[in-house]
Amino acid sequence: MSDASERSRAGATRARLFEAAARAFAEKGFHGTTTRDIATAAGMSPAALYVHHRSKEELLYLISRTGHESTLRLVREAAASSDDPVEALSRVVREFAVHHARENVRARVVNYELAALSPEHLAEIRGIRRAISREIRDLVERGTASGAFDTPDPRAAATALLSLGIDIARWYREEGDWTPEDVAERYVRIALRIVGAEH
Amino acid sequence: MSDASERSRAGATRARLFEAAARAFAEKGFHGTTTRDIATAAGMSPAALYVHHRSKEELLYLISRTGHESTLRLVREAAASSDDPVEALSRVVREFAVHHARENVRARVVNYELAALSPEHLAEIRGIRRAISREIRDLVERGTASGAFDTPDPRAAATALLSLGIDIARWYREEGDWTPEDVAERYVRIALRIVGAEH
Numbered sequence: 031m032s033d034a035s036e037r038s039r040a041g042a043t044r045a046r047l048f049e050a051a052a053r054a055f056a057e058k059g060f061h062g063t064t065t066r067d068i069a070t071a072a073g074m075s076p077a078a079l080y081v082h083h084r085s086k087e088e089l090l091y092l093i094s095r096t097g098h099e100s101t102l103r104l105v106r107e108a109a110a111s112s113d114d115p116v117e118a119l120s121r122v123v124r125e126f127a128v129h130h131a132r133e134n135v136r137a138r139v140v141n142y143e144l145a146a147l148s149p150e151h152l153a154e155i156r157g158i159r160r161a162i163s164r165e166i167r168d169l170v171e172r173g174t175a176s177g178a179f180d181t182p183d184p185r186a187a188a189t190a191l192l193s194l195g196i197d198i199a200r201w202y203r204e205e206g207d208w209t210p211e212d213v214a215e216r217y218v219r220i221a222l223r224i225v226g227a228e229h
Numbered sequence: 230m231s232d233a234s235e236r237s238r239a240g241a242t243r244a245r246l247f248e249a250a251a252r253a254f255a256e257k258g259f260h261g262t263t264t265r266d267i268a269t270a271a272g273m274s275p276a277a278l279y280v281h282h283r284s285k286e287e288l289l290y291l292i293s294r295t296g297h298e299s300t301l302r303l304v305r306e307a308a309a310s311s312d313d314p315v316e317a318l319s320r321v322v323r324e325f326a327v328h329h330a331r332e333n334v335r336a337r338v339v340n341y342e343l344a345a346l347s348p349e350h351l352a353e354i355r356g357i358r359r360a361i362s363r364e365i366r367d368l369v370e371r372g373t374a375s376g377a378f379d380t381p382d383p384r385a386a387a388t389a390l391l392s393l394g395i396d397i398a399r400w401y402r403e404e405g406d407w408t409p410e411d412v413a414e415r416y417v418r419i420a421l422r423i424v425g426a427e428h
Contacts, residue, residue: 193400224419
């Protein structure tokens with residue numbers, strides 16, 4: 031087998047493992063999930079799992095880091111996508127909402143199992159979370175300074191915007207009336223009201 | 230010992246048990262918590278715990294039912310507290326926010342461990358949750374019909390209001406800058422913007 035096909039096989043195994051671990055953590059919580067549960071769901075033996083990952087906590091950390099890094103990238107790119115704060119905020123809220131609706135299983139693990147991370151891993155993830163909050167707060171402050179937004183309390187507005195986005199992962203279900211895009215369109219309108227930019 | 234003092238001792242034991250169980254579930258999740266963990270934290274033997282409760286699930290159900298019933302009562306009373314929709318909504322949002330900040334440990338269990346309930350218990354709790362949502366939606370619709378609120382989408386507004394309140398339990402920490410009342414005042418202003426009643 032070539033190196034390339036071996037790497038791609040390893041990548042597929044890794045993706046299957048992440049998916050199985052995220053589902054198990056979302057269903058039974060980190061502490062209620064065994065390494066055996068994850069291995070079985072991913073179609074491998076517990077011994078084979080240990081070849082890839084030293085511990086259950088390492089799997090949680092990797093899921094959490096991947097999730098947080100992709101959210102930070104998404105928010106950064108959306109915030110920088112336009113000089114017009116209304117355009118930029120609409121894009122941030124839209125993409126954040128679609129992501130949290132579509133990836134609700136993984137987003138629940140990422141947001142509700144933080145306490146199960148090791149202190150070092152938790153510190154690293156908290157750093158990424160602070161960077162995400164800062165992007166949103168900076169954008170709200172930029173819009174307020176330019177007069178595009180009108181809010182007496184940019185910090186509270188930013189807290190609410192972030193909170194609304196994250197909590198979508200808790201309540202959103204595929205079988206409900208709204209598609210991820212439906213939620214996103216409604217939340218963009220609500221976000222513009224929160225920052226005082228309705229127009 | 231008199232009947233009254235025996236009843237009050239049983240009440241105190243029960244309160245201690247609920248508190249220990251809620252803390253354990255919040256920390257390690259329902260599936261990661263053993264009956265022994267709860268008994269130890271409450272200062273009793275596992276055997277003594279079984280005198281009070283048949284199972285760990287029953288404890289979760291009782292915590293969940295008590296929590297949801299008190300939230301429904303709080304929302305109903307606040308919604309009925311004034312004929313003025315702005316006054317009534319301000320009161321609902323204020324009390325909901327204070328409750329979710331102050332009782333954040335219990336509120337996380339109540340909101341994030343629903344999947345661990347038995348199907349019958351889950352159905353009952355879902356009924357109370359629907360009643361809470363309905364109160365908020367009715368209030369938003371009442372305000373919109375009377376012209377006190379101005380929102381193109383009362384359902385999305387109600388979803389956002391409920392979501393903002395519940396998610397406080399995830400992010401609020403006692404050691405942060407804001408008291409529960411600080412969060413509540415900020416969220417009342419944000420709520421009035423969401424429904425288009427800023428004044």
